[in-house]
Every structure is written in C-alpha cells, then in structure tokens.
Amino acid sequence: MLETVAFYALAATAVGAALLMISRRNAVYSAVFLVICLCAVAGLYVMLNAQFLAAVQVIVYAGAIMVLFLFVIMLLRADSPAEGLETLSFQRIFGFVFTVILLFQVGAFMKTAAPGAPAGGMSQEALAASNTEMVGELLFTRYLYTFELVSILLLGAIVGAVVLAKRKL
C-alpha cells in the first residue's frame, strides 16, 4: 500500500517536472525542474533496491551535471527567450504528431511483448542486503576492463572539453 502510494507520488512528480521542464521559456527554470525530475527518479531507484545508483544520481546528475548546465546558461545569457522567429513553420505541430506516432508504436509493442519469467541468479534477500557492496564487487571483478575503459573515456572527455572551450591553446 505504502509502496504504491510512493510510486505514484514519485511518478507524478517526475512526469510533471519533465513537462514543466520542456514548456518553460526561461532556461534556468527548465534546469531547476530537471533537477526535481532527476531527484524523483532517484527516489524510484531507492524503491527498486538500487541505493548506490540513487546516491550517484543525486550527486553526479542533480549535483555536478546540472550545476554545469546552470553555469553555461548564465554564461551565455541563454535564459532570455530567444525563440522568437520560427524559420520552420508547423514545427511544433510536427513535433506533437511525431511524438504521438512514437506513443502508438511503442504502446503497441508493450501490449504484445509481455516480459518473461524472472531468470536471474541472485536471491531477493541477497540483492536487498548491501547494494553498494555487491555493485562494487561486480564492478571490480567481472566488469573490470570496462571500468578501466570508462576511465580512459573520461580522460578523453576532460581533454576534449578543455581544448574546445579554450580560446587559444
């Protein structure tokens, strides 16, 4: 009962904040509503026994990434509505039409493809016991090479961002 109420509250918060995010004219408001949406999704992660990912979501997404977004919005003065002239007419209508088409396509797929029986190897108690510990263990054993590769990717991203954003090297 409590779980159902929590799910619907978090779902309504996430969808409402997402809708407000794409409809605000001021980009700063959009960023704030996206933070609310990401925090609601973090709450859903906690309900799904993914406490580690919930913490990462709040710290990395709602914290670091959105602060970066807000910095750039204020740096570029992009918060003022600069969407006055529409070079492509009917764009909004086309956007809605294509979204509705996607809605029906995926909706039809979800109706036919029911997910099969649970097939994983771990018991529910073991999964719920210490999420962070088990994620860490898996990350440093089975997915060790992927983990190292991702660190190289992050290094590349750091170098790329500095090279792109610097006026003169």
Place this chain on the structure above:
Amino acid sequence: MNAVGLNSYLFLAFVLFLVGVMGVLTRRNALIIFMSVELMLNAVNLTLVAFARFLHSLDGQIFVFFVMTVAAAEVAVGLAIIIGIYRRSETVNVDEINLMKW
C-alpha cells in the same frame, strides 16, 4: 511481494522518454534540447534498473553506472561545443545555426 509491477515502471519510463522526445522536437534553445536528451537517457536508465530488480540481477545497475559516466562525459564535451558555437555566432537558437547547411 511487490505492490508495483514491472509494467508500471516501464510505462513511466516510456512517458518520460516521450516527454524528452517532445522537448527535442519542439524547442529551439540548444541547451533545453540538450537537457531533453538527458531526460531520455534517464528514462532508459529507469528501465534498466527496473529490469535488474525484477530479473533478480545486478548487471542492469552496472550498465546504468556506465551510462551515467558516458552521460557526464557527453555533457562536458557538448557544453564546450555549445560555448564554441555561441562564441562564433552569438546565439544558441538551433534554427540560426545553419553554417553547415547546404
């Protein structure tokens, strides 16, 4: 054991993804388009975590961890590109950025 089933989570993730698609298709501010892409990534992450929970496996959570890392790298490089575009053409409206248009 669960009051809320897998389908509820999948449907919620689908709705969030649709909102992201609508944001990309209807907005002209490059930064808001970028935020909508982040929203779509989050919707997919939610499906991965839900599947990991209901299939009794942790691999989905590892995937989400890597998706978050790639998203962070993407945001850093993408925002640097947007800053570069703004420096060149003084706008973040994607309709006015048509240098490479034939």
